[in-house]
Amino acid sequence: MFCQLRQVEEEDTTMGIRACYGWCRYALQRSAAVSPLHSAPIARLIVHRIPQTVPRWALPKVVTQQVTTVRKNKGVKFRATPRQTLMKDLCTRSEEGVRGDPGPGPGERQSVEGLSSPVPPMQFPAFEWVQRDSAPPGSAPPGSRELDLGPARVTKRHRKLLLKSPPAALALNASAGPPQSRQERLSLVQEARKRLVREVCAKYKSSSKRPVAPHHVSRIFVEDEHKLLYCEVPKAGCSNWKRVLMVLGGMARSTSEIKHDAVHYGNHLKRLDAFDRQGIARRLETYTKVLFVREPFQRLVSAFRDKFENPNTYYHPVFGKPIISKYRANASQAALRTGAGVTFKEFMQYLLDVHRPVGMDIHWEHVSQLCSPCMLDYDFIGEFENIEEEANFLLWRTGAPANLTFPSFKDRHPQAERTSTRITQRYFAQLNASERQRAYDFYYMDYLMFNYSKPFKDLY
DSSP states (O other): OHHHHHHHHHHOOHHHHHHHHHHHHHHHHHHHHHOHHHHHHHHHHHHHHOTTTSOGGGSOGGGHHHHHHHHHHHOOOOOOOHHHHHHHHHHHHHHHHHTTOOOOOTTOOOOOTTOOOSSOOOOOTTOOOOOOSSOOTTSOOTTOOOOOOOGGGOOHHHHHHHHHSOOHHHHHHHHOSSOOOHHHHHHHHHHHHHHHHHHHHHHHSOOSOOOOOGGGGTTEEEETTTTEEEEOOTTSSHHHHHHHHHHHTTSOSOGGGOOHHHHHHSOOSEEGGGSOHHHHHHHHHHSEEEEEEOOHHHHHHHHHHHHHSSOOTTHIIIIIHHHHHHHOTTOOHHHHHHOOOOOHHHHHHHHHOTTOSSOOOTTTSOHHHHSOTTTSOOSEEEEGGGHHHHHHHHHHHTTOOTTOOOOOOOOSSTTSOOOOHHHHHHHHTTSOHHHHHHHHHHTHHHHHHTTOOOSSTTOO
16 A cells, blocks of 8 residues: 555656556455444545645545545645646636637647646546547547537536546647647657556556567467558457558458458468567567557447347357356247347356356457557557548558558448447446446456546446
């Protein structure tokens, strides 16, 4: 506990605050469950040790009374430091900008201390982030994790959030005065994503460097001509990325002429684990390592719809039959025989069961397990939500042919609507709050490492 708080004091970063918040919340809840006397000293420790880094409103409810008692009895005073004064001034200017202030002129420059990343970090649990499938002009695009700061919604709680995690647009504006080019903007975003992955790995993963084994790179495809290494994350644009690699390797003239079966079952692309250790090490050191991720719940729903709501000769008998057998009461003989008709609730029961009747699958495995981002220092981390722009930027940066662009077509079940935020929420509405929380905990490291906000406001 003392080590965790000291680390936050020294670093004074939003990442440290969130790590301490989660750890302290867990410790306080556990101690309060045993005896209220156990949580009071911890509450006092929090108030005395980190009065400037952890805001008072971020403390767990379980110790609200203890914190109040500590303040009254000990007379704790929180002095305004230069950093807090600066952040308060930033908050005031941000609020005025929302109310109609045009903002800094072309020659002006915003300078904000402590904003080390153009991507906003994960928010605290008390706030609702807005994600829309369609948005009016001028609002955040679909998949954006920016706050909806309309005049009617700017509250004291939003202003407090701005103090610690300003929206992406504010952070980007703070890093440069004149408008940035698309390449500069995407380069800044890349640096921020890579820095966040390194920070999360340093805090939550083992610091000991293990040698890279073949199974660590079994999902990585190799394109030697342009020196690209692409880690396959199913349901995050992997089919079209394989098409791009095949065109780069001279196996096809256009991505549109490559069929789905040729992409996944043709064995046209080389995997990195096919090389010897020297070949693996040389390519990891000199090639551009690429990883594309997707919002974890959307990726999970997309996999379920693809594998269980359409005819499938593999997933129905291999996964469907044992899932129905274990989790469906009074299952029909036809369902037990074919494995067809698995419901989303049954699928989630299987996924969250520590004694699963059948193992995991790459389509819903954690990205942190598939691609080993803490072991392999990826050079490019893209997001499925903006895949066309970011993939084309990467192709331009690696010197790909000018006529090669990332494809946008969907050749598998093209009549089905793409899995969106709205569709994902519809599926998760079938679960109760406890099941949604367990699912979020299951994918928590992917949410944290790749800066995705909580999909439901009642999660903690």
